[in-house]
Amino acid sequence: MSKPTRSVLVVEDESAQRLMYSRALEQMEYEPVCVGTGDEARAALAAGPFAIALLDLNLSGEHGMDLFEEFRERFPAVSVVIATGYGTFDLAKQAIRMDAVDFLSKPVGLADLESALDRAWSRHVLVQTPVAQLLPPITDDEEGVFEKPDPAIAMRTSLNIELMERDLIMEALHRSEDNRKAAARMLGISERKLYYKLTQYRVR
Numbered sequence: 001m002s003k004p005t006r007s008v009l010v011v012e013d014e015s016a017q018r019l020m021y022s023r024a025l026e027q028m029e030y031e032p033v034c035v036g037t038g039d040e041a042r043a044a045l046a047a048g049p050f051a052i053a054l055l056d057l058n059l060s061g062e063h064g065m066d067l068f069e070e071f072r073e074r075f076p077a078v079s080v081v082i083a084t085g086y087g088t089f090d091l092a093k094q095a096i097r098m099d100a101v102d103f104l105s106k107p108v109g110l111a112d113l114e115s116a117l118d119r120a121w122s123r124h125v126l127v128q129t130p131v132a133q134l135l136p137p138i139t140d141d142e143e144g145v146f147e148k149p150d151p152a153i154a155m156r157t158s159l160n161i162e163l164m165e166r167d168l169i170m171e172a173l174h175r176s177e178d179n180r181k182a183a184a185r186m187l188g189i190s191e192r193k194l195y196y197k198l199t200q201y202r203v204r
Contacts, residue, residue, distance in 0.1 A: 006121060009050045009078075010034040011041045011067070013060050017106075021054060028114050036060075038067045045071070050078055051124040052117060057084040057091065065091065072098055076191040077127050077180075079120035083108050099196060127180075127195045169197060 008030045010021045018034040025032040033050070035041050038059055044050070053071060057064030068080055082095050085106035092103040101123055102116035168187065176182035184194040 008052045052120045079123040
């Protein structure tokens, strides 16, 4: 698997703010691409891979949360940081439920921005990491589970539902040769849900 690039799609309709983000992100050793509309953001995402999206909610012609929801469905590996001057508590809760890495209020301090982007980068690297490197071995008498995924998951004697779920996800990733989209389809869940589960396992 190729090393992911530190690419950031900045979606901001104010030109001065875009310029500030561009200069700041370059100093932080990210690779910014700045756009001013939702349509430009969609085109940019479709054209090339991005690790992070820095998204304003007050976009001309559409609400940024609608665009965020679309990002989540079409590009679940992209980590999203919200930066807005029109945020509310309800919007922040909605964004966190949709797996936003952070919800920043303008004016955004550079230290807060860098911290949020670093967390977003860590999430992106995490969801791109091959499953054999991602999950710790299960110690429930299943040494070497990564090398030889158990084909008889249904025969597990343990009633630990979380371990069974992990087994199923690992088996699907093994059978799909670590293709996340194919594994999610095999499991009958969305890619977003699969990434969320992998993030949960890694945090623990």
